[in-house]
Amino acid sequence: MSSYGQFCPVAKAMEVLDERWTLLVIRELMLGSTHFNELRRGVPKMSPALLSKRLRTLERAGIITRSEQGNRVVYGVTASGRELFPVVEALGLWGLRWIHQLGEEDLDPHLLLWDMRRTIPVDEWPRARTTLAIDLADVEPGGRHWWVVVSGSEVDVCDVDPGHEVTATLRTELLTLTQIWRGDLPWPAALRTGAVEISGPDMARRNVPRWLGTSGLARSLGTG
Amino acid sequence: MSSYGQFCPVAKAMEVLDERWTLLVIRELMLGSTHFNELRRGVPKMSPALLSKRLRTLERAGIITRSEQGNRVVYGVTASGRELFPVVEALGLWGLRWIHQLGEEDLDPHLLLWDMRRTIPVDEWPRARTTLAIDLADVEPGGRHWWVVVSGSEVDVCDVDPGHEVTATLRTELLTLTQIWRGDLPWPAALRTGAVEISGPDMARRNVPRWLGTSGLARSLGTG
DNA sequence: CAGTATCCATTTCGATACTG
DNA sequence: CAGTATCGAAATGGATACTG
Numbered sequence: 001m002s003s004y005g006q007f008c009p010v011a012k013a014m015e016v017l018d019e020r021w022t023l024l025v026i027r028e029l030m031l032g033s034t035h036f037n038e039l040r041r042g043v044p045k046m047s048p049a050l051l052s053k054r055l056r057t058l059e060r061a062g063i064i065t066r067s068e069q070g071n072r073v074v075y076g077v078t079a080s081g082r083e084l085f086p087v088v089e090a091l092g093l094w095g096l097r098w099i100h101q102l103g104e105e106d107l108d109p110h111l112l113l114w115d116m117r118r119t120i121p122v123d124e125w126p127r128a129r130t131t132l133a134i135d136l137a138d139v140e141p142g143g144r145h146w147w148v149v150v151s152g153s154e155v156d157v158c159d160v161d162p163g164h165e166v167t168a169t170l171r172t173e174l175l176t177l178t179q180i181w182r183g184d185l186p187w188p189a190a191l192r193t194g195a196v197e198i199s200g201p202d203m204a205r206r207n208v209p210r211w212l213g214t215s216g217l218a219r220s221l222g223t224g
Numbered sequence: 225m226s227s228y229g230q231f232c233p234v235a236k237a238m239e240v241l242d243e244r245w246t247l248l249v250i251r252e253l254m255l256g257s258t259h260f261n262e263l264r265r266g267v268p269k270m271s272p273a274l275l276s277k278r279l280r281t282l283e284r285a286g287i288i289t290r291s292e293q294g295n296r297v298v299y300g301v302t303a304s305g306r307e308l309f310p311v312v313e314a315l316g317l318w319g320l321r322w323i324h325q326l327g328e329e330d331l332d333p334h335l336l337l338w339d340m341r342r343t344i345p346v347d348e349w350p351r352a353r354t355t356l357a358i359d360l361a362d363v364e365p366g367g368r369h370w371w372v373v374v375s376g377s378e379v380d381v382c383d384v385d386p387g388h389e390v391t392a393t394l395r396t397e398l399l400t401l402t403q404i405w406r407g408d409l410p411w412p413a414a415l416r417t418g419a420v421e422i423s424g425p426d427m428a429r430r431n432v433p434r435w436l437g438t439s440g441l442a443r444s445l446g447t448g
Numbered sequence: 449c450a451g452t453a454t455c456c457a458t459t460t461c462g463a464t465a466c467t468g
Numbered sequence: 469c470a471g472t473a474t475c476g477a478a479a480t481g482g483a484t485a486c487t488g
Binding site for chain 3: 036
């Protein structure tokens with residue numbers, strides 16, 4: 001937050017925005033998180049103290065709002081914050097295009113499923129309650145098994161067996177699913193090479209890619 | 225440069241870009257600087273050691289190139305770097321729209337004139353050699369007096385009297401000229417209120433605003 | 449749920465001076 | 469011109485535990 005000593009608008013913008021984690025917090029708000037612990041899930045490696053500090057800074061900068069609704073605290077963006085969305089998107093598209101190397105440390109099954117959960121396209125799923133099991137074969141217990149349950153318009157993603165009958169099972173490795181999600185690897189290619197295996201009735205095997213989709217940024221690249 | 229532990233493209237992008245000064249260095253390259261000491265003039269508060277470090281990091285990240293041409297070192301952007309220009313511009317436009325408060329410490333006459341020099345619209349000036357004197361009335365010596373000399377297609381900006389006959393003189397305060405340059409304050413308004421005084425022949429007095437213009441970002445806002 | 453509190457290792461950066 | 473070298477102050481931020 002220290003000054004660059006420049007009148008240049010880029011410099012003035014970066015005085016607020018170049019602090020570590022800041023734009024990722026804004027990304028979370030942009031993706032719809034509004035509560036403190038909801039935000040935390042999107043930036044799990046950030047300490048709560050630091051998140052709290054950043055939120056305060058952003059509030060003072062007029063980029064976000066903090067309000068107490070009943071006994072809950074709600075964060076939101078101001079007009080100024082909303083106008084940062086194109087910046088975040090531009091950064092994301094650039095990252096997608098130019099940074100392909102993902103290291104072990106960039107992968108996180110919880111983060112991946114949390115992100116996927118946000119945009120599960122319910123309309124693509126059958127009307128009847130449907131359960132997709134995901135098995136990330138190379139991940140330790142406590143992050144390996146996931147269940148996506150769609151029932152009506154309700155989505156549930158959990159890492160403990162909900163006990164329902166499983167409609168289909170997707171088996172792959174964490175890196176592969178991450179790459180698919182980012183848009184680096186198209187679903188059809190992943191299925192063709194066997195990097196992803198889907199077991200279950202034919203209908204399901206064909207539809208699982210549409211049930212999960214890809215991240216918003218991947219779609220932006222596709223249509224842009 | 226430490227990892228966020230996230231596969232998200234925004235996070236991967238910020239791992240490189242959120243370090244202090246980084247995007248300002250890219251801005252300088254974007255505006256046409258190619259040599260080390262040229263870059264320094266655009267980020268005068270940055271120590272040479274740090275600039276050197278950032279350049280190396282950007283080179284390793286595949287964003288800029290460094291080549292020795294003859295005995296001079298030349299920096300340039302790669303395709304990846306070029307695609308950061310929209311990001312820098314988006315940040316600048318956001319900064320221009322939402323951060324209006326300029327503090328004393330953001331003002332710097334050398335930086336301002338260095339920036340203005342880059343885009344002096346020669347075509348707007350008379351054919352004959354023309355000298356515009358600028359007097360920043362509230363600035364200490366060693367930054368107060370400037371001369372813009374346009375002769376043919378050549379532009380010279382200096383802070384020592386070149387000795388030519390002065391065609392016109394612009395007198396104002398540093399903050400005012402900075403605001404005009406950024407686009408916060410339109411030329412006509414500044415002239416009307418007397419915040420800027422131009423002395424000299426009528427022709428000159430009418431034309432000085434077009435001789436100097438405004439920053440590229442200000443123009444982007446106007447046309448966007 | 450929504451944060452605070454504490455603590456210290458580590459990093460970072462600015463200042464200044466120097467070099468082939 | 470194009471950087472290095474060195475140094476120390478300051479801040480950052482990660483880890484962990486705790487609270488109304």
